Amino acid sequence: MTRKRLDAPPHYDVLIVGGGVNGAGIARDAAGRGLKVLLCEQDDLAAHTSSASTKLVHGGLRYMERLHVGLVRKALKEREIVLDSAPHISWALRFVIPHDERVRSAWMIRIGLVLYDNLARRRKLAGSHGIDLRKHVAGKSLQSNFKRGFVYSDGWIDDARLVILNAIDAAEHGATILPRTRCQSVIREPRRWRATLHPRVGASCEITARVLVNATGPWAAEFAHQASPQARVRGTRLVKGSHIVVPRLFDHACAYIFQNPDRRVIFAIPYERDFTLIGTTDLEFRGDPAAVAIEPAELDYLCASANRFFTQQIAPRDVVWSYSGVRPLSKDETRDPTAVSRDYTLEFDQNGPPLLSVFGGKITTFRRLAEEAVGRISTSLGRVDRPWTAGRVLPGGDLPKTSFDEFSRLLANTYPWLPDGLRNRYAHAYGTRIHTLIGAARSIEDLGEEIAPGLYAREIEYLRTAEWAETAEDILWRRTKLGLHLSPDARDRVAAWLERATHPTRADPVARNGVTEDA
Numbered sequence: 001m002t003r004k005r006l007d008a009p010p011h012y013d014v015l016i017v018g019g020g021v022n023g024a025g026i027a028r029d030a031a032g033r034g035l036k037v038l039l040c041e042q043d044d045l046a047a048h049t050s051s052a053s054t055k056l057v058h059g060g061l062r063y064m065e066r067l068h069v070g071l072v073r074k075a076l077k078e079r080e081i082v083l084d085s086a087p088h089i090s091w092a093l094r095f096v097i098p099h100d101e102r103v104r105s106a107w108m109i110r111i112g113l114v115l116y117d118n119l120a121r122r123r124k125l126a127g128s129h130g131i132d133l134r135k136h137v138a139g140k141s142l143q144s145n146f147k148r149g150f151v152y153s154d155g156w157i158d159d160a161r162l163v164i165l166n167a168i169d170a171a172e173h174g175a176t177i178l179p180r181t182r183c184q185s186v187i188r189e190p191r192r193w194r195a196t197l198h199p200r201v202g203a204s205c206e207i208t209a210r211v212l213v214n215a216t217g218p219w220a221a222e223f224a225h226q227a228s229p230q231a232r233v234r235g236t237r238l239v240k241g242s243h244i245v246v247p248r249l250f251d252h253a254c255a256y257i258f259q260n261p262d263r264r265v266i267f268a269i270p271y272e273r274d275f276t277l278i279g280t281t282d283l284e285f286r287g288d289p290a291a292v293a294i295e296p297a298e299l300d301y302l303c304a305s306a307n308r309f310f311t312q313q314i315a316p317r318d319v320v321w322s323y324s325g326v327r328p329l330s331k332d333e334t335r336d337p338t339a340v341s342r343d344y345t346l347e348f349d350q351n352g353p354p355l356l357s358v359f360g361g362k363i364t365t366f367r368r369l370a371e372e373a374v375g376r377i378s379t380s381l382g383r384v385d386r387p388w389t390a391g392r393v394l395p396g397g398d399l400p401k402t403s404f405d406e407f408s409r410l411l412a413n414t415y416p417w418l419p420d421g422l423r424n425r426y427a428h429a430y431g432t433r434i435h436t437l438i439g440a441a442r443s444i445e446d447l448g449e450e451i452a453p454g455l456y457a458r459e460i461e462y463l464r465t466a467e468w469a470e471t472a473e474d475i476l477w478r479r480t481k482l483g484l485h486l487s488p489d490a491r492d493r494v495a496a497w498l499e500r501a502t503h504p505t506r507a508d509p510v511a512r513n514g515v516t517e518d519a
Contacts, residue, residue: 010207012038012176014377015195017183017223018215019043020050021159022344022358024166025370026213031173033374033385038207039167039175040197042182044474046163048289049217050363051478052325054243054267054279057082057090057155057364059119061257062265064112069119071343075364076120082367083124083155086165086394087404088431090157092125093269094254096138098146098309103259106130106148113152128152141250142309151254156269159363160478161429164467165394172395179468186212186227188352211377214357218289218326224347224357231349236359238286242294242324243279244302245271245484246314258309266305272481275320278302289326298324321484330360344369346376354380396431407431417443422454429480437462451497452490455482460498472498 014030016023019041027039041047059076060068083090099106113128133139133149171177180200187194193212198204216223221236249268256268264282271277281298299316307313330345344361346369348354356377361369371387378385399407404427411423415438418426426434437459441447448457455475463469463479472495476483483491 010205011192012036012207012209013381014038014211014213015183015193015207015209016040016213016215018213018217018219018358019045019163019167019177019179020048020215020217021046021163021166021363021366022050022217022361022369023213023215024163024170025366026215026358026373027170027175027177028166028173029367029370029374029387029389030377031170031175032388033378033383035374035377035381035383037170037175038178038209039170040178040181040183043180043290044470044478045167045177045179045468046160046478049325049327050163051160052241052243052323053159053363054241054269055156055159055277055363056093056267056269057157059116059154059364060362061112061116061152061154064115065263068343069115072116073119074343074368075362076116078365078368079120079155080123080125081390082157082364084402085367085389085392086157086162086397086431087399087402088396088407088428089161089165090155091404092153093156094126095152095154095257095267096131096133096136096254097150097152097257097259098133098142099148099150100146100259103261103263109150113150116152122153125153125155137252138250138254138256141252141311143311146309156255157363158429162363162366162394164479165396168395168467177468180470183223188228188355190352192353193355209353210381211354211356213373213377214355218328220328220357220359224349224355227355228349228351231351231355233347233357236328236330238284238289239327239329240283240285240292240324241280241327242283242298242302242322243277244294244299244319245275245277245321246318247276247320248274249276249306249310249312249314256309258305260305260308266302268306268310272484275484278306285326292324292326294322294324328359346373348376348380350380396433398432404428419444425454425480426459433466436466449497452482452486452494454485455480455494457497460494460501464501470498470502471495 013035014037016027016039019039023039027037031037057079059072063072117127128150131149131151133142133146167177182198184196184198192208192210194206194208196204196206214220214223218238221233224233258266267279269277281301303314303316345359347357356373367389371389400410408427411427415423430437450456463475467479469475469479472491476491476494
């Protein structure tokens with residue numbers, strides 16, 4: 001894949017502003033239907049909300065209690081479609097609910113699970129049932145007062161890589177993807193939109209588009225008002241969710257869902273082999289979504305929630321990483337942030353060239369949201385396009401026999417010189433694109449310099465040329481999660497290597513005219 005530049009005629013069918021999962025999903029769907037698409041994102045792809053989720057592909061069991069049955073059914077119908085589309089970055093996960101009679105009765109949980117099992121057809125995921133925690137492997141990590149529980153199925157996915165794979169597929173269908181490019185202004189002309197795009201490096205330029213898509217997430221209401229000041233703009237409610245990562249608290253493959261006395265639920269999920277991911281909080285947010293961070297009270301809350309259940313107690317000092325995101329939810333009159341619907345709303349303003357704004361949504365329903373959005377765009381442009389993304393895999397997802405285990409065995413035979421841990425990481429991150437990454441390499445030395453433990457120059461170059469990565473943060477925290485496994489010194493070495501690779505003269509004391517900078 002090559003990066004496209006704005007040297008083609010600067011007119012597009014669709015301009016998408018926002019490089020999160022919804023924007024990337026819409027770009028993929030639209031480009032695959034033959035529309036000429038440009039997506040711009042002011043920061044890195046998946047830099048904000050779409051890389052700050054709990055990383056679940058799920059219907060949302062807790063929404064059943066809020067009677068958001070329509071949302072749950074919609075998400076459950078999408079659950080296995082999303083898992084099947086990217087089997088290298090996602091997998092089925094069993095969740096254990098330790099029963100606490102003081103919070104919810106057993107019969108209420110059981111009825112909820114039966115409904116959850118049957119609201120949509122399951123082809124692969126196992127159904128729910130009760131368990132004896134005194135005998136089940138998941139009970140060993142729990143305090144002894146939890147004797148009974150329930151287990152059910154949902155899915156896990158690497159949220160940031162999901163965004164990247166959608167962007168790659170969009171580009172391979174002809175879309176122009178421009179991260180670090182701010183949409184500085186848009187003007188609604190009689191038959192088209194005129195937009196000024198300002199890249200972080202280089203000069204601004206103008207493009208025109210027949211349709212403008214506002215997929216700016218937490219900034220959606222603000223952007224919609226700027227684009228169409230006279231239109232009545234739907235309000236959004238910004239809800240902050242924070243997560244913590246601590247050293248591994250249990251040694252098995254199940255996840256937990258904990259019911260708290262305040263009626264919230266907290267997930268504890270096995271993460272990156274050596275860690276446990278715990279989250280999330282739900283707090284009203286009124287600050288700058290680009291500067292969101294966990295607060296001390298949230299740290300205390302998540303630690304206390306875990307400590308109610310696990311035998312191994314944790315404190316804020318045990319947290320090795322935390323992250324926060326702002327969810328842009330559709331505004332309603334509900335006072336409790338946890339009760340606000342996670343469903344999405346598409347607003348289609350056709351008072352002139354169309355403006356489609358996306359409000360709300362969740363990772364699980366991104367593909368359906370994109371399909372619906374592009375259907376409305378196509379209709380407005382007088383096209384009759386058939387949906388195509390259901391049943392189609394994302395880049396790297398075409399595993400042999402759709403089996404990750406079979407794929408791993410084949411890779412072990414093809415690349416016996418790759419260390420097992422590195423080969424497994426490559427397989428999960430890149431799927432069948434591992435062959436593109438490795439290329440003609442026949443030994444570990446052929447992968448180039450080992451910039452940090454487990455990170456070779458060839459992978460960095462692949463991420464720079466094929467996945468729009470530019471900074472150490474892009475590589476260590478979004479394209480991979482190596483940042484969790486590396487020391488601060490190793491992370492600094494990656495940043496320094498990238499600086500030298502990107503700006504060689506800055507690191508070289510010899511200036512272009514052949515004399516030293518301080519001569």
